[in-house]
Amino acid sequence: MIRRETWQAWALLLPALLLLVAFTHWPAVATLIDSLYTTPRGSRPPRFIGLENFASLLDDRVFWTALRNNFIYAAATIPASVILALLMALAVNTALPGRPLLRMAYFTPTMLPMIAVANIWLFFFTPDYGLFDQVAGLFGLGRHNWLGDSATALPAMIVVAVWKEAGFFMIFYLAALQAMPPDLREAADLEGSSRWNFFRRVTLPLLMPTTLFVLVNAVINAFRLVDHVVVMTRGGPDNATTLLLYYIYETGFRFWDTAMAATLTVVLLVLLAALAWLQFGVLGRRVHYR
Amino acid sequence: MTRTQLPTRVLEILGAWVLGIIWVLPLLYAVWTAFHPAAYATSFTPDAPLTLANFARAWEAAPFARYFLNTTILVTLILVAQFVLCTPAAFAFARMEFPGRDTVFAIVLLQLMVMPDVLLVGNYRSMASLGLVDTILAIALPYLGSAFGIFLLRQTFRMVPQELDDAARLEGSSLMGRLWRVYVPLAKPTYIAYGLVSVSYHWNNFLWPLVITNSVTTRPLTVGLSVFASTDQGIDWSIITAATLMTSAPLLLAFLLFQRQFVQSFMRAGIR
Structure with missing residues (x-):
């Protein structure tokens, strides 16, 4: 005999759970299955080929480029936006002339759609007319096609992402800083501890849970958000800005090679799982919770 | 902040504001371009005429x-x-x-x-x-x-x-x-x-x-x-x-x- 409460609980859970499983867990499993078959073309049904898709991925030059690009992008975007966010929060947390205005300046990009951000920066990076070239012109530097040159295209994407995200992460640091008891600072003052020492020994460790939270979000975003690539470069020039999810989009919805797109998605999911494990397993243990 | 020396503090405030200005610049630039005729899109003269024509044309175009x-x-x-x-x-x-x-x-x-x-x-x-x-x-x-x-x-x-x-x-x-x-x-x-x-x-x-x-x-x-x-x-x-x-x-x-x-x-x- 099943208890009444159990029945009630499942009734409450079921609607949300069904949707969640149908559109998150099931597509993840279906993607894994699809990656073991060929892409159906016309009247030809999908055929089971085992791990052949993964094998051909190993020979895919663009895949390796996308993977490398994504790691460079993540390795630059994550620390830059997190450190800037911390600096912004520290700045806005002190008595400062024009503090509300400054906080607003930092946070506003967060409210814009990435697609709008991309349009604005596209204009910024335009050769000759764009602000970048105008400023460079003041210093006597010639025109530069920032997005058309494979050496500067990925850094340009990184700049855009950092601009968009730093203010968002600032909010969480700010919340944590404001929750810190002021007597800590007073005690440190009495002991004659220097500001830098206080920051390193007290503030930073107390901010560790926030840092972990921000890092998890930053990592996910580095692999999840490719809107600006779609608008600004379409992965070009010569795949210099192709990130993993953009390559999935291109393979699946421009070339309609669904099996390869599924294979790529599996790689991305494994990557995200490994990163989550790394963060919670390794970093999580070093976090000091109050 | 009692122990902070004044020059350091001034530098910090300056740094915070420089960052703030860099952060709003793209947005200000977009606002400027949107509210002025195309001829003034990249020339920042104070007497440039304001217009809503860009919004009207965008609204009609799509x-x-x-x-x-x-x-x-x-x-x-x-x-x-x-x-x-x-x-x-x-x-x-x-x-x-x-x-x-x-x-x-x-x-x-x-x-x-x-x-x-x-x-x-x-x-x-x-x-x-x-x-x-x-x-x-x-x-x-x-x-x-x-x-x-x-x-x-x-x-x-x-x-x-x-x-x-x-x-x-x-x-x-x-x-x-x-x-x-x-x-x-x-x-x-x-x-x-x-x-x-x-x-x-x-x-x-x-x-x-x-x-x-x-x-x-x-x-x-x-x-x-x-x-x-x-x-x-x-x-x-x-x-x-x-x-x-x-x-x-x-x-x-x-x-x-x-x-x-x-x-x-x-x-x-x-x-x-």
Whole structure:
């Protein structure tokens, strides 16, 4: 005999759970299955080929480029936006002339759609007319096609992402800083501890849970958000800005090679799982919770 | 800050402001371009004439009114469905005992990492087999059962004093009655926070809507804007920036008006 409460609980859970499983867990499993078959073309049904898709991925030059690009992008975007966010929060947390205005300046990009951000920066990076070239012109530097040159295209994407995200992460640091008891600072003052020492020994460790939270979000975003690539470069020039999810989009919805797109998605999911494990397993243990 | 030396402090303030100016510069630049004739797009003379012509031309050049309607329908649909679906689920996880609760909760939380945004291929195939490709419902469906919402509300419901629940139970309130009259009213700040996060997320979402829609009657603003900017306009930056500001304006204005509320909501949603 099943208890009444159990029945009630499942009734409450079921609607949300069904949707969640149908559109998150099931597509993840279906993607894994699809990656073991060929892409159906016309009247030809999908055929089971085992791990052949993964094998051909190993020979895919663009895949390796996308993977490398994504790691460079993540390795630059994550620390830059997190450190800037911390600096912004520290700045806005002190008595400062024009503090509300400054906080607003930092946070506003967060409210814009990435697609709008991309349009604005596209204009910024335009050769000759764009602000970048105008400023460079003041210093006597010639025109530069920032997005058309494979050496500067990925850094340009990184700049855009950092601009968009730093203010968002600032909010969480700010919340944590404001929750810190002021007597800590007073005690440190009495002991004659220097500001830098206080920051390193007290503030930073107390901010560790926030840092972990921000890092998890930053990592996910580095692999999840490719809107600006779609608008600004379409992965070009010569795949210099192709990130993993953009390559999935291109393979699946421009070339309609669904099996390869599924294979790529599996790689991305494994990557995200490994990163989550790394963060919670390794970093999580070093976090000091109050 | 008693011990800080004055020159250091001045440098810090200066640094904070330089960063702030760099941060608003792109936006100011866009505002300048959108409100001036194309000839002044990159020449910043104080006597440049102001104009709304760029907005008018952008508005006429693409069905933005329809896109606004689509986005509004989408965002409302998602918000209402998320509230209705996540509330009972969160309550079950927060205040009910049943076998397998922790396992099911862990399965739900998986979505925080494996987000629907990444599952383009799998979800497209599901929508195709349901015959829902190119509908607003298809844009919304993957986000309706929201692990984030369930988690957030569960945390809030757990904070509700058990005595209030017991009192309502003694008065003969049913399960749904207690949920509706005790828990939901007390969780109002969380609903506001979750609502703001959800609305701004889906107002701005792009890649999944881009994949699943292909007509004017379903496209949300973000996709409409990208279609407009890439095909129709060539490189008339004044019109493109006007369209860009136009599509971001409702959210941006709401943020500027209710800044404190927004910031606190994002904080509330983030503290776990």
